[in-house]
Amino acid sequence: MIDDGDDEMPAEDEEMQRTSKKNSVKIEQHLFDRECWNGSSVVRNYNVDFKSDVFCQKDIREHTGCVNALRFSHGEQLLATGGDDLQSRIWKVDELMLRKNPKPDFLAEKRHTSNIFSLEFDLEDRFIYSGEHRGAVYKHDIQTNQVISSLKRSDVRSSAYNMDHHPSDSHLLAVTFANQVCFLDNRDFKHPIQFKTSRAAGGGDFYSAEFHPESPVLMLLNAEDGGPNVFDRRNPSRPVFLRNKFSGIRTDTRGHGYMGATWSPSGNQFMVLRKLSSPLYFDLISQRCFTLKPARNRNGYLNMKTIKSMIFIDDYTVATGSDHWGIHLWQVPRAHEDVPLVGEDRSQQYIVEKEIRVLRGHRSIPNQLRFSKHNQILVSSGVENSFKIWSNRRLPWSYDIPFVRKKNGEYDGTMEEEQAREKEERRILEDALDRDSEMEGRASYDDVFGGNDQTSEQRDTLEHFDVDEDEMMYAMDDEVDSDEERVLMRRGINEIMGHFRQDEDLHERILHMYRHAQRRRIHELQREIDRERLMAELDDILGLNDDDEVDEDENDDDDDDEDEVEGEDERDNDEEDNEDDDEDDDGRDNDEEVNDEEVNDSEGENEEDEEFDDVGADYDFFQMLFNQEDSDGDSDGDSGDEGIELPED
Template sequence: MPAEGTRMAGLWEREVGRLRPKRFANAFMASRDFVQSLGIQKRLREHRGCVNTVSFNSSGSLLLSGSDDMTLVLWDWEAGTPATSLHTGHENNVLHAQFMPSSNDRSIITAGADGEVRHMQMREGGPVVVDRFVELEYPVHRLAVEPGSPHTFYSCGGDGSVWHFDLRGKEATKLFSCPSINDKTTKIIELYAVAMDPRNPCYFALSGSDEYVRLYDRRKSFVNGGSLFGTPVEHFCPPHLIGQNKDGITGLAFSQAGEMLASYSYDNIYLFEREHGLHFNNFKVGEKLLMDETMGATLPQTFKGHQNMQTVKGVNFLGPNYDFVASGSDCGYVFIWRKKGGELIRVMKGDKRIVNCVEQHPSESIFASSGIDTSIKIWGAGGSEDPSVANFDEVDDPDPYLFSMSSDSDSSVYMDDYIFAPVSGSSDGEDEDDDSSGEDTTSSDEEDTEEMAEGDESEEEEDTEEMADGDEGGEEDGKAGDGEMDDD
């Protein structure tokens, strides 16, 4: 019998009937062996622009994606083919899209760079009916569906506003605008992320263009002193960033245990628990702390090595028990850390330029990633393409925005301009994601990771103008779908 606690021991127990297959699968997905065995199983090609959002339905049979080409694609990801392609009606990039729960995968919500939030209802044997809920002057970056509800969800965007939607009455209600903490005037911050606590749908979190994660309780009034400003029940921020007015937080994610991941621009990813709250520790929000004031505080877990400066990146948990943390990076790699201890376990090439999204399958050892490339990568154990040989095209002409950026540049100047640049050219619609050259890095050493990231970033800075022209040109000549659409 193999040594107890090893993978071979688990295989032996499964074979002799001592370990249920589901329990064995979960144990494997929570192991280092699982992460080390990951490879690209499939590449999904249909979009003609950057793929800004990917998400699975509740059963995991379908993958939903949205793109700069203003279309949605519902994928039969196992077959590697589109099940349905849909025109969204958005007049600019689709930034986020989600299935509504308990809707037989026929109810989809979308948010776009055109400032619109839309609801798409796919009627059996009939047209796709689209309702436009709001039309704002700034991009709507993110949506958050109330857990288990087929009717209600939230949005946040560039104008700092938070909206609540109810599909039953086709109602949209502005809850509040999010005020700056560091600026004592009535300045509003730009919001990049909203996330719901899966344990308690009464709580949702917001993050944006400052250093604070704000936690709200929807049961409490959103009116503060007669203004429209919401009042958080808690704030979260690493002590060394308090009062620094940094470049913001682009991604949020909750675990089933109520932990929160926050991906900071020009900084690291942090894991917050209840005891890391500023009010919990009697810290005054908005004032820089002295070293001796933080000595007794419990510090959040930190995940280092990736780069988050050029685009709005998400962050996520992986594993059946949220055992790992995953993120894309400006260097075009997918980073995976062990949640406990923050050890960097795997770094895998996932895009020619930038990976923005990493989303896990609801029940299988599968996840999807997307970014600046027009294709989506499906990752799994023993994938047919090892990341060490999963190569990507090289393009010739540099994008002046990326070429001029450095670690000292102000990401707030480039972030939205880079993602939401106006159409400036046309595209032949071909996917540029064919094989050429690339590397995989599996070292957990931070210095090695940083050298790899810098090397890849210098390559991507030499050749992105063709990418920008090709992706943005999808608005003019992209045939985006076969679904009919009625706009109510």
């Protein structure tokens, strides 16, 4: 009986187990289908696709000044912010994403004496370090809000631009001051160790020093003049990796001040920003350097007015801010992908042609960027006294239609009238969305800009950082190498913009032509332009020296080849009393108009002999560029220009 009972129990248990397993499989299959095949699945579409996703943005307005520093904790559950209001704040990321008006979980008790430029958490997210413009560094306990340590040294009176914690040593912190790089040890906070490097580190201010994420004996050090170099902390006498050893980097990059560098998550790549020039991306695996080119437009990438940071979304996707208020993202070819070199000789480069995305919504320059892989959100801040959260998911009280602001000088009336106009236009838009039942959960104008007067938008501060047309001359262009050509470009574009402001397409074409045409070539081509309208302007714009001009024979008594001039044999005798307008401009070296006055007593015409090498195609380009008719077709008219024959291509 006992044996029979023992035989029956396992059979029942086995049946129950089969049934339970079958039900479990059904439940798992149901969950899998719901999450992975549903179009709105969180699991399927969890990772952000910056190339094609639609992004919403949410403004957090709590600071009373510019937000100069952002930092996620190592667990990415906390976000630290700091800026011109001299107090660092710590926020819970979940509350930032879900609450309408989140409040900081921590407000530093100790105020800095100058603007906060850098922040960092310890490895356990128990302490927060903050560095200021005058060099002081504070360490706060997050739980008790007490200052644990502070560093104020007379020999360190320069900005603390960056801080980076050792990835495994809980005591070691690297602080980048403008004049030196130091290591702070929690056990001896008041006696930092200076990181002494060789001359290869270069001169100028230091902007960043970071530990390698996998091999922290390696340091990525960036100086304004020396650029990014990788050093071994145990022997910093010379760099381990020199940037000029990478293929694809130009050797004539002097004049482009380097501004900060950062490692990729794996440590196999790093990126660096440059003033007035394109960012650079270095791949240690393939030993290649990529120049990240932006799309060419008036609101394209520009790095000139503020100190910015850069981030890696992943090893091959990078982002940084622009003086034209955009957040620019590039995707770089992977190490095994073949990419052709562009250029000649020592100027060959690997080029990433344009961005995969430009996020717009900031009303001034976004300086700082941070990306949370766990939360899949991007956080940005800068000149505004607020910071933004970007997500490809619709966050509560976010919006997807930016609040557009016109730059200083682009609107009529006073600042107050312009703000009233913006508010009225937004009200009309919100009423339309409300009629379609689409305003629920969206942030309104009052949600973004209303509330406390101390945290409201400071319009005068924003306009102070607007890029005006004079500063547009510094628009990034790597093909301008010398200071002389850069000054020439600035003056020339300024004059062009002044003459052709009303025609935006014409302005863009001239801007593009001017940057990429050689000065000598422009001088040759301008002889073929409608002289009455453009010769004087382009002459002043180029400002060519006497030695750059083509010598011309201005002696009317010389014999000329009459075989080269056709259709000029007949002239009205009424032109006897007309004087050539170009006689009054003989003091200008660049006056190349032909004196076509014909006297009745003269036995023939005097015509200058000019040769133009391979300019026919370019002449057609200029005709298209200035939307003018073919001057050869008008040679029989009353125009002062005579039809100049151009050689066939």
